[in-house]
Amino acid sequence: MDTSSGECEEKAIKTQQSRKRDAKGDVKKTPSKKKRGNEDGDEAAKRREWLRGKAKDAVIPEEKAAQLKPEYLFKEMGPLVIHLCQACKTYNSKRPMNQLEDGMAELPLGMCTVCRHFLIQQHTMKFYHHNLPSLKKKEML
Numbered sequence: 001m002d003t004s005s006g007e008c009e010e011k012a013i014k015t016q017q018s019r020k021r022d023a024k025g026d027v028k029k030t031p032s033k034k035k036r037g038n039e040d041g042d043e044a045a046k047r048r049e050w051l052r053g054k055a056k057d058a059v060i061p062e063e064k065a066a067q068l069k070p071e072y073l074f075k076e077m078g079p080l081v082i083h084l085c086q087a088c089k090t091y092n093s094k095r096p097m098n099q100l101e102d103g104m105a106e107l108p109l110g111m112c113t114v115c116r117h118f119l120i121q122q123h124t125m126k127f128y129h130h131n132l133p134s135l136k137k138k139e140m141l
């Protein structure tokens with residue numbers, strides 16, 4: 001009886017150890033909080049540097065490529081998701097909100113060319129890469 005209970009304990013320990021192993025079978029070591037904090041800082045700095053390198057090749061859209069057309073922007077069904085960069089968020093956080101009639105409120109929204117261009121791209125992409133394929137699939141076109 002003692003032997004069988006010992007085997008159970010051993011199996012339980014093996015199970016616990018296997019949970020700590022990654023896909024390669026290597027046992028993961030959890031670094032101390034202090035060391036992990038430094039590693040997170042190093043990783044964040046590496047990521048910032050990597051992002052900065054990538055951003056050098058990015059293109060800032062010109063005004064003519066960022067012209068919004070509200071008649072189309074608000075026509076689409078479903079939620080409207082607007083991404084704003086930090087500069088736009090900071091600018092808009094200082095803008096007054098106007099209370100309108102019928103429980104409506106007007107939130108003035110300033111958007112830079114990057115944010116407006118992205119909104120246009122987002123709508124175009126959704127139309128061509130989601131709406132049309134979804135309709136094709138649904139109606140077997």
Ligand SMILES: [Zn+2]
Nearest residue numbers: 085088112115
């Ligand atoms: Zn912006």
